[in-house]
Amino acid sequence: IINKIAEKAKEAKKLGIDDPRRIIHSFKVGLAITLVSLFYYFKPLYEGFGVSAMWAVLTVVVVFEFSVGATLGKGLNRVCATLLGGLLGVGAHWLACYSGKNGEPVVIAVFVFIVAATVTFVRFFPKMKARYDYGLMVFILTFCLVSVSGYREDEVIRMAHERVVTIAIGSCTSLLVCILICPVWIGEDLHNHVADNLEKLGKFLEGFGGEYFKISNDGQSNTDKSFLQGYKSALNTKNSEENMANLARWEPGHGRLKFRHPWKLYLKAGTLTRDCAYKIEALSSHLNSDYPTPWPEEIQSKIQESYTMISSETGKALKELASAIKTMARSSSVNTHIANSKAAAETLKSLFKISVLEEDTDLLEIVPAATVASLLMDVVTCTEKIAACVNDLASQANFNSPNNNNNMIPGNSRLLHRGSVQPISGTEGPHHVITIGE
Amino acid sequence: IINKIAEKAKEAKKLGIDDPRRIIHSFKVGLAITLVSLFYYFKPLYEGFGVSAMWAVLTVVVVFEFSVGATLGKGLNRVCATLLGGLLGVGAHWLACYSGKNGEPVVIAVFVFIVAATVTFVRFFPKMKARYDYGLMVFILTFCLVSVSGYREDEVIRMAHERVVTIAIGSCTSLLVCILICPVWIGEDLHNHVADNLEKLGKFLEGFGGEYFKISNDGQSNTDKSFLQGYKSALNTKNSEENMANLARWEPGHGRLKFRHPWKLYLKAGTLTRDCAYKIEALSSHLNSDYPTPWPEEIQSKIQESYTMISSETGKALKELASAIKTMARSSSVNTHIANSKAAAETLKSLFKISVLEEDTDLLEIVPAATVASLLMDVVTCTEKIAACVNDLASQANFNSPNNNNNMIPGNSRLLHRGSVQPISGTEGPHHVITIGE
Numbered sequence: 001i002i003n004k005i006a007e008k009a010k011e012a013k014k015l016g017i018d019d020p021r022r023i024i025h026s027f028k029v030g031l032a033i034t035l036v037s038l039f040y041y042f043k044p045l046y047e048g049f050g051v052s053a054m055w056a057v058l059t060v061v062v063v064f065e066f067s068v069g070a071t072l073g074k075g076l077n078r079v080c081a082t083l084l085g086g087l088l089g090v091g092a093h094w095l096a097c098y099s100g101k102n103g104e105p106v107v108i109a110v111f112v113f114i115v116a117a118t119v120t121f122v123r124f125f126p127k128m129k130a131r132y133d134y135g136l137m138v139f140i141l142t143f144c145l146v147s148v149s150g151y152r153e154d155e156v157i158r159m160a161h162e163r164v165v166t167i168a169i170g171s172c173t174s175l176l177v178c179i180l181i182c183p184v185w186i187g188e189d190l191h192n193h194v195a196d197n198l199e200k201l202g203k204f205l206e207g208f209g210g211e212y213f214k215i216s217n218d219g220q221s222n223t224d225k226s227f228l229q230g231y232k233s234a235l236n237t238k239n240s241e242e243n244m245a246n247l248a249r250w251e252p253g254h255g256r257l258k259f260r261h262p263w264k265l266y267l268k269a270g271t272l273t274r275d276c277a278y279k280i281e282a283l284s285s286h287l288n289s290d291y292p293t294p295w296p297e298e299i300q301s302k303i304q305e306s307y308t309m310i311s312s313e314t315g316k317a318l319k320e321l322a323s324a325i326k327t328m329a330r331s332s333s334v335n336t337h338i339a340n341s342k343a344a345a346e347t348l349k350s351l352f353k354i355s356v357l358e359e360d361t362d363l364l365e366i367v368p369a370a371t372v373a374s375l376l377m378d379v380v381t382c383t384e385k386i387a388a389c390v391n392d393l394a395s396q397a398n399f400n401s402p403n404n405n406n407n408m409i410p411g412n413s414r415l416l417h418r419g420s421v422q423p424i425s426g427t428e429g430p431h432h433v434i435t436i437g438e
Numbered sequence: 439i440i441n442k443i444a445e446k447a448k449e450a451k452k453l454g455i456d457d458p459r460r461i462i463h464s465f466k467v468g469l470a471i472t473l474v475s476l477f478y479y480f481k482p483l484y485e486g487f488g489v490s491a492m493w494a495v496l497t498v499v500v501v502f503e504f505s506v507g508a509t510l511g512k513g514l515n516r517v518c519a520t521l522l523g524g525l526l527g528v529g530a531h532w533l534a535c536y537s538g539k540n541g542e543p544v545v546i547a548v549f550v551f552i553v554a555a556t557v558t559f560v561r562f563f564p565k566m567k568a569r570y571d572y573g574l575m576v577f578i579l580t581f582c583l584v585s586v587s588g589y590r591e592d593e594v595i596r597m598a599h600e601r602v603v604t605i606a607i608g609s610c611t612s613l614l615v616c617i618l619i620c621p622v623w624i625g626e627d628l629h630n631h632v633a634d635n636l637e638k639l640g641k642f643l644e645g646f647g648g649e650y651f652k653i654s655n656d657g658q659s660n661t662d663k664s665f666l667q668g669y670k671s672a673l674n675t676k677n678s679e680e681n682m683a684n685l686a687r688w689e690p691g692h693g694r695l696k697f698r699h700p701w702k703l704y705l706k707a708g709t710l711t712r713d714c715a716y717k718i719e720a721l722s723s724h725l726n727s728d729y730p731t732p733w734p735e736e737i738q739s740k741i742q743e744s745y746t747m748i749s750s751e752t753g754k755a756l757k758e759l760a761s762a763i764k765t766m767a768r769s770s771s772v773n774t775h776i777a778n779s780k781a782a783a784e785t786l787k788s789l790f791k792i793s794v795l796e797e798d799t800d801l802l803e804i805v806p807a808a809t810v811a812s813l814l815m816d817v818v819t820c821t822e823k824i825a826a827c828v829n830d831l832a833s834q835a836n837f838n839s840p841n842n843n844n845n846m847i848p849g850n851s852r853l854l855h856r857g858s859v860q861p862i863s864g865t866e867g868p869h870h871v872i873t874i875g876e
Contacts, residue, residue: 011563012559012563015559015562015563016559022559022562023559025558026554026555026556026558026559027555029554029555029558029578030550030551030552030554030555030558031551033550033551033554033578033582034547034550034551034554037546037547037550037582037586040586040587040589040590041543041547041589046590051587051590051591054583054586054587057579057582057583057586058579058583061554061575061578061579061582062575062579105479108475109472109475109479112468112471112472112475113468113469113471113472114468116464116467116468116471116472116499117464117465117467117468118464120463120464120467120468121450121453121454121460121461121464124453124460125449125450125453137499137500140467140471140499141495141496141499141500144471144475144495144499145492145495145496148475148478148492148495149478149489149492151478151479152478152484153489236674236676236677238674239674239677239678240677278716278719278720279720281716282716282717282720285816368812370808370809371808371809371812371813374806374809375809378723
């Protein structure tokens with residue numbers, strides 16, 4: 001048992017070190033709940049609401065989420081849905097009153113059934129589910145509470161009013177604590193997440209040539225092979241990216257990420273990154289097979305050179321793009337790297353065109369080499385597409401031009417710093433930030 | 439505006455037709471809420487609980503989910519967490535009473551802060567998040583409600599007791615309605631989802647040969663190309679499968695899916711299916727390029743034959759495996775298909791080994807063909823792995839042996855039927871169920 005506790009403590013420590021914002025978040029939740037329960041302790045405040053003050057505590061527990069976007073989304077959903085549900089509930093109670101003491105419960109039951117069934121069905125609409133799912137649930141809840149209570153309590157309007165006010169108080173407390181104390185912006189997370197994934201692909205490609213031909217460029221790089229696994233985290237990111245983009249839309253502008261920031265382009269960049277990661281997944285399966293050498297020596301070295309050139313130049317281009325997103329400054333050297341990789345791809349094509357194989361060469365021997373060549377060319381195409389997408393992003397989000405990147409505004413470096421606080425995977429090395437315009 | 443309403447109505451109709459269980463679910467929610475609000479109308483029931491009866495309505499709205507697994511998970515989480523939170527809340531109130539009227543709010547505030555912050559941090563543990571996230575939230579909620587109310591109300595124990603009982607009533611109502619009226623078992627969904635994805639990959643591979651060599655086997659198959667896109671839905675399934683497996687663990691045994699069914703093997707099969715889908719994604723990018731023919735006529739036709747053989751045999755094997763999962767009966771012909779595809783792969787290797795190219799052949803011309811060959815061989819390996827995994831599943835879940843598949847128990851065909859009610863993507867053709875043991 002002691003072992004198990006020690007293990008859990010270790011896990012907790014790791015969770016805290018991986019992302020210290022988790023510890024801060026826990027304290028923020030404690031603070032917000034303690035603050036809102038003050039309503040119960042101060043007599044004048046308590047007398048205004050009575051037991052209904054409990055709804056404020058309940059709201060804080062339910063609404064307070066890790067990021068500002070999620071808290072704002074839930075809070076707004078909850079307040080608006082309570083308002084609407086309360087109004088309709090009062091209306092339903094008023095209509096039911098006309099049907100006499102015996103008819104009232106029947107009419108209300110019919111209303112409740114219709115509203116609950118309809119709104120539950122509306123929750124299946126993909127667009128509603130993505131943004132208003134919680135609101136629709138709270139709407140059913142408030143409508144049922146208000147209209148059903150109306151049967152026993154006469155002060156339905158007072159009850160609806162108290163519920164709306166206490167829920168608004170709870171939501172506001174959550175929001176204030178969430179935004180004022182070390183806010184976690186999910187938009188910034190998405191921003192860094194997309195850049196990090198690009199950087200991971202870039203690191204893989206930069207190291208691929210050396211790894212494929214078993215060249216150790218220097219002693220130290222040989223020991224750390226984590227860059228070969230990093231791309232895997234980019235394979236299954238679709239759902240989490242879509243979720244982040246949905247939440248980011250709720251966030252107000254902050255730093256350089258404005259309200260109505262083009263989040264859709266991040267999703268597009270994410271999709272292209274995944275396409276590229278699939279190619280890299282295929283490339284990585286060739287890493288541990290022996291490299292075949294059916295070609296004569298001099299052709300062999302040229303082919304080797306082109307492979308290395310393509311992978312390192314596309315890798316550099318992707319890392320440049322990642323750092324361009326992170327610093328929100330256009331990079332001037334991306335196009336050069338892409339042009340280099342395209343030139344190397346052309347060279348490779350011309351090398352394959354010359355019939356230089358010796359007679360009776362085992363054709364199957366060149367299959368792996370040919371596959372790698374074709375995958376590398378696909379990677380060049382992917383990189384071009386990603387570059388075009390980042391370019392769109394740069395113009396829509398007003399990235400700095402490469403000329404005036406020395407007058408970076410303070411918001412920039414803050415953004416960069418925050419990004420490095422939260423590595424998506426725990427195995428990342430130190431950030432290798434490339435100076436823009438190098 | 440009228441156009442927009444018509445559009446929404448169309449969308450709603452499509453949602454209902456795609457999966458009629460959605461409509462049934464909406465009615466079930468309406469029914470459960472109406473049932474539980476009866477507590478308010480019948481005087482004897484109302485007098486037992488008073489306004490607390492509202493918690494039962496609230497619980498139904500919050501706990502009632504689409505599938506039995508999700509409802510059970512939330513309901514059990516809610517009841518257990520309320521019980522524990524209520525007990526601890528009463529304990530905290532009792533301790534705080536010793537510190538006098540002035541010290542009481544301070545002591546309670548400290549307790550609330552500590553509990554809220556600690557439990558919020560525990561929610562970050564991945565294992566806790568997957569299964570007990572909702573329970574942890576309800577625990578904070580109940581603890582705060584009970585301990586804070588204790589300051590103004592003296593009957594804390596009565597309040598905690600009422601809360602536990604009403605929440606248990608709400609959860610039981612939800613569960614009964616959820617299970618007794620057309621239950622939706624998420625385990626069955628996962629079961630069919632994994633089989634459907636395998637079938638989609640199988641359909642692609644079966645059709646790949648003909649499509650690649652632009653052969654139209656018969657007139658009708660040429661018009662419907664949807665089988666070429668089906669595999670795409672298998673690429674991004676990791677999160678949804680993990681979620682389904684988590685929920686399925688809550689479900690009691692039903693039909694042939696027992697409690698403690700080996701859900702982990704479904705996740706493993708899903709991972710292998712995705713790996714295979716990545717290869718197919720790479721294959722599909724070769725579909726629209728021209729097929730190069732640098733080989734002499736007779737070799738060409740042999741190569742073409744091997745390609746078609748590999749893809750159609752792996753395709754048949756995958757479809758067999760899919761139908762074996764769906765009907766829960768071992769298939770006897772899977773091994774034959776895999777053996778055929780391996781033999782064809784060997785033939786292909788031997789064809790590539792003979793140096794049959796004419797002098798000055800453009801080597802680049804064979805690159806696409808070589809890539810496709812290598813991908814097809816990868817697919818053979820993937821298929822073998824998937825077959826091994828399904829075999830594990832067959833022994834752990836006691837699939838029928840191929841001999842006695844004619845005495846299929848009724849549960850079987852019911853399972854098959856339910857599966858076809860809910861196509862994961864809307865574009866699926868009619869199910870092509872292969873008779874086991876053919």
